Amino acid sequence: MKLAYWMYAGPAHIGTLRISSSFRNVHAIMHAPLGDDYFNVMRSMLERERNFTPVTTSVVDRNVLARGSQEKVIDNILRKDTEERPDLIVLTPTCTSSILQEDLQNFVERAKESAQCDVLLADVNHYRVNELQAADRTLEQIVRFYLDRAQRQGTLPSQRTEQPSVNILGMTTLGFHNRHDTTELQRLMADLGITVNAVIPAGASVEELQHLPRAWFNLVPYREVGLLTAQYLQDTFDQPMVAIAPMGITATADCIRQIQQVLNQQGAAVDFEPFIDRQTRFASEAAWFSHSIDCQNLTGKRAVVFGDNTHAAAFTKILSREMGIHVVLAGTYCKHDADWFEAEVAGYCDRVLISDDHNAIADAIAELEPAAIFGTQMERHVGKRLNIPCGVIAAPVHIQNFPVGYRPFVGYEGANQIVDLVYNSFTLGMEDHLLEIFGGHDTKEVLTKTVSAGSDLDWKPDGLTELNRIPGFVRGKVKRNTEKYAREQGLTAITAEVLYAAKEALGA
Amino acid sequence: MTTTEAPSALSFECETGNYHTFCPISCVAWLYQKIEDSFFLVIGTKTCGYFLQNAMGVMIFAEPRYAMAELEEGDISAQLNDYAELKRLCTQIKRDRNPSVIVWIGTCTTEIIKMDLEGLAPKLEAEIGIPIVVARANGLDYAFTQGEDTVLAAMAARCPEAATSEADQQERTNAIQRLLQFGKSPAAEQQPASSKHPPLILFGSVPDPVATQLTIELAKQGITVSGWLPAKRYTELPVIAEGSYAIGLNPFLSRTATTLMRRRKCKVIGAPFPIGPDGSRAWIEKICSVLEIEPQGLAEREAQVWDSIEDYRQLVEGKQVFFMGDNLWEISLARFLVRCGMRCPEIGIPYLDRRYLGAELAMLEATCQSMGVPLPRLVEKPDNYNQLQRIEALQPDLVITGMAHANPLEARGISTKWSVEFTFAQIHGFGNARAILELVTRPLRRNLALGTLGGSQWVSEAVTSR
Incomplete structure (x- = not known):
């Protein structure tokens, strides 16, 4: 056991869900007890998301615990298959339900027999990896699944695109400024004359994944998510990667230079130095x-x-x-x-x-x-x-x-x-x-004293106690309103009761 | 499954669907603030901790009085000794914070691995000299606000019976600990001599200003509150003598009510909850009738509050409100809003104890009948997907919903209010009726203010159905 007050990275299933719900038309089923599905809240609230988060919890309750989850999980997979018509359903447990040690892989196999869509069990150890590692792992798992299949079916693209092109890997929902970073990277690639072959997983469909090998290289802006996928693509399709985060003027230049090198190794003849110089000295304000x-x-x-x-x-x-x-x-x-x-x-x-x-x-x-x-x-x-x-x-x-x-x-x-x-x-x-000369410009103390200047009214201890419970930023207003009310009512003593009567009378 | 109870024409069904609500460990967020000398230790996984940190928006600042005992692989696979581990953590908590009580919040994980928290607590309590209260606020058995119920039910068992009772002595194994916990003699001072009626305990966590307001309202009827569960401090838990009266403030406290009845031999007063002027009056009247006191001026008080909220009431009149179901406040709020002139087609609710909520259900039914509106359909454990279909068909003016569905509904032109706001806002009693309507009317007022901005659909046609 560990005494914990704060977590920098979330639990594994959050990483898995960030990947699955970044894709277009992919649904996730969480096998979890009530309340473990707060990912939906995070995505809906933080991303100000307009659509319903494509995650459904197959609720594990006391009954399910007694009977086993198989029937319910499979039912829910098939139900979502009919209701949402997704391309893929990803099943994930949470830390909690993973200890039930149910054979989720078997549920997936059973569901696949009747489902129209593909069904995958997210393959992560919920006690050994965190959100970031799980996201990295799940992205690789999904990419590998579709590329393996394309290979078997012979639908893999046989060659790269004619013009230099890139896959941008690891852009996800609930990522730190990922949405704006995606736009900026797309602009940067356009400036360099590089076609964006795919951005995954954000906004991509799983159908697009089989086209990944067409790109000349993979760009991994954040090494936390996407590196495993890039490594897999490099090993399997001999597709080079650029894993320098283009953050800051110097690193952006380094990243572009490596892109240049990777492109020129594949037969292009690009020279990005004039672009870098122009951006650095004149276009960008940062340098x-x-x-x-x-x-x-x-x-x-x-x-x-x-x-x-x-x-x-x-x-x-x-x-x-x-x-x-x-x-x-x-x-x-x-x-x-x-x-x-x-x-x-x-x-x-x-x-x-x-x-x-x-x-x-x-x-x-x-x-x-x-x-x-x-x-x-x-x-x-x-x-x-x-x-x-x-x-x-x-x-x-x-x-x-x-x-x-x-x-x-x-x-x-x-x-x-x-x-x-x-x-x-x-x-x-x-x-x-x-600040050094005048010793600060915070005059809050003085203001507070003015507000709390003595009055002719007698604040009783219980009234004062209640007043002090009111948040500081409205306390002055409440005090003035209460005193005004007391004067109007001809009261000289202010008790808690008077304070609340004033609050009601003034409708605030 | 549809069942109809004889005296009630309300329709009840249980969808047992896939629904979203917060985890019951949420209660830590308000209880640690309410009980000022407490420390809450949530014994669970990273999933639990990340929830408290993120979704609840409860950040852990300077002087945290709650923490996670994060279960690691060794704990799950029983390689580590639970007692030794908890002792290590609680000793550290005692050293760093020295609370008057440590509340262990059991989670789904402690249920699944069958960690015997109730068995470990008394032993450790005796060893480290701090009372340990065990509450199993897990998502396998409970929803969101019911977490408070598990804590209060556990604390009810710890309330002293009387100043000199032997049971009290037995419960506290160590006399020195008793001295430390009770700086003053509890019973004699807490029971005012002036009280002319049997002791009355109020149970349910409410913000301190609400406690004061309700105390004042009851005092106007000559009623003295002899104790609050929870009290502001654990050391000030109320004396609960056999035969005391107790009344709940929150609709999710059925276990606490049962514990008070069965284990503490209290008489629990069944009344509607003090929500809205109508509910507040009914609540006080019920207490008066049980204590054989003639209520004074309640009709005037109710009328006066209705007058003061008339501007907001007009805004909601004739409008339709749909409760998706989240925090168990749904029935009381629906009853008040129907009285305000709203119609309510559906009340979703995670759990419905028809006995504890009996008076509230009866009042809901009576209110609908007297307002001439159809009775709502009560859906226990609703299926959110099915509800969204019904919302699309009904196009209600307002949906009270959990946070996950608010933005997508707004994007489809449906106004929403977060149900969780009613959990945290001050809504009890005559004085706070306006606060409820303040929340309820906010989306409606916002819409009025945005009249010229244009647009009600914020999703493209292609994805509207999702």
């Missing part, structure tokens, strides 16, 4: 910002970075080599891929921390007292407590990571957004000087 007078103020400021591998490594490098910020600590919660992280950030930070214990990071931040933090929602809260600003750069996702406006993290526009995020996180330039 210019780094050379502008504003960025001088950031020089040598101390920062802590923490997140998933992709974002934490990318930010460590951006802060260090593109803004001159001193990264005192870089950390990741992706313990399963720690070696990569350490190698990646070596030379860009003082210290590396690999941990999924939020207290370890919080303690390190408290000890280091950086000028800013770039972390997850948890580090944002830690920062609030310590009065250190924090820019959120990585999952776990929060409603704030689904902005309505365009906020990619990758490519040249992503670099611009990152500059804004970093710049706005620090107390800046002149503001910094003024």
Whole structure:
């Protein structure tokens, strides 16, 4: 048993569901007790999703527990097959139901006999892998399933596309700014004259998967999800991969250069250097910002970075080599891929921390007292407590990571957004000087005193107790309204009863 | 399966469908705040923890008073000793937080691996000197708000019987622990001498301001509340003497009611819940009648509240509301909204205890009859897919639903309100009737405000049916 207060990555089934419900026309059946299906809530609320989440829970209750789940699971698969006409149904247990050790694979085989659609059991160990690993694994499983079949049926494409083309792998629902990143990557590929052969799984249908081998290469922007698939495609179809996250000006250039190399190895003759140079010096604001007078103020400021591998490594490098910020600590919660992280950030930070214990990071931040933090929602809260600003750069996702406006993290526009995020996180330039001179600009204390100035009315202890229970931001208003009401009623003493009578009388 | 009970013309059916609601461990989110000296330990998996963290939006900040005991592979395969593991964690909790009580929240996983929490707790309690209350708030047996029921039923067993009772002594194995837990002598001080009626316990977790408001309303009738379950502090659990009266505040507390009746020999008063001016009046009247007190001024009080909410009532009048079923508040809310002039074709509900909700069901039926509207169809354990078909056919003006279905329904031009808001808002009593309508009318007012924005369908035709 582990005492846990916070999780940086969710349980395995969340990863599986993120993949299945990213695809178009794929339905997932969760074999789980009531309440384990909160994925539907997360997707519907965070993504502001217009469609019903294609996940149905085959509820495990006391009766099912006594009788076994077989009949119910198969019934539900067949029912969804009829109701939704999906191309594929993915069956997944949760941590809870996986310990029932029911033969779900057998249920799938039985359901396949009557179902029109394909049926797969997501093959992950719910106690050994987390959300990210499970997502990576499930994507590979689905891709492999359809490509194996295409191979057997002889429907695999025999050659690559005529013009250079790419598969973008690992873009998922509930991913950190994935939707905007997808758009930005598609724009970047268009700028480079590369056709996007497929984006998977977000918005793709499983029918499209058999065309994956047509692309000249696979792009894996986030190593957490998609790497296994790219590895499989490389091994099976000799399809090269580019796994550099194009995050920040330098990394974007590195990514484009590797793409160039991969294309030219296959007979293209592309030269992206003029594009990179034009983007870097004139089109993008980010590189210019780094050379502008504003960025001088950031020089040598101390920062802590923490997140998933992709974002934490990318930010460590951006802060260090593109803004001159001193990264005192870089950390990741992706313990399963720690070696990569350490190698990646070596030379860009003082210290590396690999941990999924939020207290370890919080303690390190408290000890280091950086000028800013770039972390997850948890580090944002830690920062609030310590009065250190924090820019959120990585999952776990929060409603704030689904902005309505365009906020990619990758490519040249992503670099611009990152500059804004970093710049706005620090107390800046002149503001910094003024704060020192005037000793802060927070006048809240003074205001509160004005509001709570003594009055002629007698607040009784029970009235005061109730008043103090009212949230601070409306307490002043409630107090004034109550006193107004008391005067109107000719009362001199204010008890809890008077307070609630006033609340009712004023209809608020 | 359709059954009809003789005196009732309401139709009941149980779809036993695939439906979505929150896990009962959710109760931790409000109970740890309500019981200020408690610590809640949820013994479950990553799935449970991620739920509390994400879907409930309950983030774990500076001074958390709840945590997960995350079961790992070794626990599941019984390689580790449950007692030793729980002792290690609870000792750490005692050292770091020193709570007055640790509440173990059992989950589906502890049920499936048959972890004997009730057997382990007394032993560990004696060893570490902190009371441990065990509640099995699992999704195999319960839905969403019923989690509170499991906790309160367990706590009911811990309430002292009387100041000097021997049972009390027996329950607390260690006299020194007793001293630590009860800084003051519980019974004598909690039972005001002025009370002229038998003791009355209110059970159900409500925000402190609501507790104050209800206390004031009852005091107006000369009724003294002798104790609350839960109290603000575990150390202030009410004395429950045999023959005390008890009345529930929340419609999902049937186990607590049963425990109070069977184990504590209380007389549980069956009444509609104090929701809306009509329900609040009926609730107080029922208490008065049981305590043989002539109620004073309740008709005026009810009329006055109806006056004060007339503007909102007009907004909902004649409109149709559909409850998908989520938190067991559905029947009381439907009854109040029908009284406001709404029609209600269907009330979905995860679990329906017709005995505990008897008075509320009767009042719903009477209200529908007096308002001249058709009786709603009551669907227990509804199938959400089937409900969506019915919603499409009915096109109700408002659907009260769990969070998963809200945005997709809104995208199809159906106004929604999250049922979970009624779980967290202050809705009890005369004074909060407006707060209920504030929530109910918000989508309707929003629609009025957005009149010129245009569009009611936000999905393309191709996917509308999904």
